[in-house]
Amino acid sequence: MDFRLTEEQEKFRKEVRDFLEGERKQGLWEPSIDSWIMAYDPEFTKRVAAKGWIGLTWPKEYGGQGRCAFDRFILTEEMLRHGAPAACHWFADRQIGGSILKYGTEQQKRELLPKIIKGEMYVGLGMSEPEAGCDLASLKTQATKKNDHYVINGQKTWTSGGKHMNHLYLLARTDPGVAKHQGLSEFIIPKDLAGITTSPIIDITGNEAWNEVFFENVDVPKECLIGKENNGWRQVMEQLAHERSGMERIMANYPVFEGIIQFVKENKQLCQDSIIRHKLAQLKIEFEVARLFMYRVALVIDEGRAPEWEAAMSKAYATAFEQRLAATTLEILGPYGQLAPQSKWTKLNGMAYHSYLSSKGYSLQAGTTEVLKNILALRKLGLPAG
């Protein structure tokens, strides 16, 4: 047992911090919350790519750095701590690259991974559908094989940052004649194919958070299939574990946490109020436990295992923490808490306002808390299925 980071890891953390602080000093971007999913900045992504920090864990032969998952967690922890606009590359770096590495053909690896690593390929996620949320396997979007290509018809929804993405990951039905889990396949396709249209979904904060994506007779070359046809469910399960497991589930609102601590420090009356002190200390206690959950996920990935229950636990716990963080922050800010980012008199740049509203979705995206608790109960504790 050893809770220390290695000297190299501490050095790496500092390197990332210095880079991000340098960017902030230059005024290249303003820190924001949910920056991993809301702040799209292709130029920032290219500068991160130039540092070699996209595909950090992927093998060197494909342009990666061959480093461990724990190092990537350090990197992402710092990105989120600084609220850096990393959304363009986040999904591809977190889960799509890994899928290509595990299930892709040699040609796909040689072609797609370098594009992601260079910060040029941004992949939106096409999983959920209007009638397939928690019950993802009941999705209806069809990919029908026709000679040397597939024809896609259907609709995806809740695709984050859809308008910024130039590629889509797609889970579609390739065999409607078998049980629902058995007829699915994975694809990665360019987003500008004929027949793809998108429509924005505005979230509770007023931002365009997601897109609906419509597919009408979209011809997709068969080379876009990832892995084996009809093996998509098995493949995506592992991807979901990675989707759930990152530091973004605990650090996405760190600027709010830091902001409210600073706000209280600067207000003597609040700072001496033991109730306020204890509220913040309680958040800190919960935050530190969540951080240990996250680090454990990284260690499990480095053992070569998909962090199935560990990621489910850390996400279910940490998103609930982030909801408490937002609610407590608003409570401390009092009436100021309800002022939007652009409002006169707003505090913490309106980040807490945004955080509170968007936190209602944290326990829904990438597996609802209920689905995650099912995973813990059924797969970790071995309780009988209902």
Place this chain on the structure above:
Amino acid sequence: MDLSFTEEQEILRKFARDFFTSKLPKKLLKELEETEPGYSPEIWKEMAELGWMGLPFPEKYGGTGMTFTDLAVLLEEMGKACMPGPYFSTVVLGGFPILDIGTEAQKQEYLPQIAQGKTIFTLALTEPSGSYDAASIKAKAVPEGDGWVISGTKLFVPDAHVADYIICVVRTDDKSKPEDSLTTFIVEAKQSGIGQTVLNAMSGKLCEVVFDKVKVPKENILGQLNQGWNDIKRSIDRAIVAKCCYMVGITQQVLDMTVDYAKERKQFGRPIGSFQIIQHYCADMLTDVEGMRLSTYQAAWKLSEGLPCAEEVAIARAWAVQAGERVIGLAHQIHGAIGVAIEYDLHYYTRSLKACELSFSGTDVYREIVAQGMGL
């Protein structure tokens, strides 16, 4: 970072689990609770022979020279078994202060006795105020001739009724600030002037100890004169984390028992564990136990490495107390009425968990430590 246990720790865990499972059936636990000492001297002797009394002490003092993290593993298993007896009092509350702040002569004299299982120690800190701060200590020692004379009442002293020695923190100066006016003494427990009364407590044996002009030679000062509070702090941190280790073991066993029960107990023609609400209760319990284990071992490891860890200790403690209460609450809810029946085993864990939670300060104190660490 490495969260895995060493092979040695895994062997220790398995051995301890097997040992307690075979030696300490719940029927015996019930019998022991009703005896005057409250534990089995035979099992105590066997544990000493296994080297467990001296586990964290250096070999030159008769110990096995293992680490505090190793000890944490054993304590966790003791919690899982609800093991009664003065192990915590002797090894953690007695042994560590001697190891941490004792003179070489004191270490040579007392640690081998502890390691051999021949001597039982405890620590008398709290008083009728029920507080764990320096200002609340009113018991006094005044110099007399070549030594000191102690008078006062200590309360909630674990296992004092069977102790051979009591480490006692008392006031030796009325003028300085509370933290700089206390001294720690090693006091022979079975001498005239000391009266122990066992209290009727929820779990374990807690005592009132009255010191009526008890003479103590000056060689028995542990640490520095008037610096007893500051000196013993690290040992208290160890004790707090040790209690967290018990709580990890207790709640793990409670979770295991509850999951087993939910798999077996049928209502409406199906195991209650197939109902989603019960599954989610169990998932919440698992998360709490895992959080407890990670934060506890983080603190234990830092203590083991001699690193500063006030904040980690406070986080482990605050989390364990809060999470422990949630875990036991859900365990009872899932067990239904049988969980509160004396014929069923759950009450051993409910009671000993609460006793752990009520040793040392409540969560407010630890939240305040965390708040200060945040610069508030």
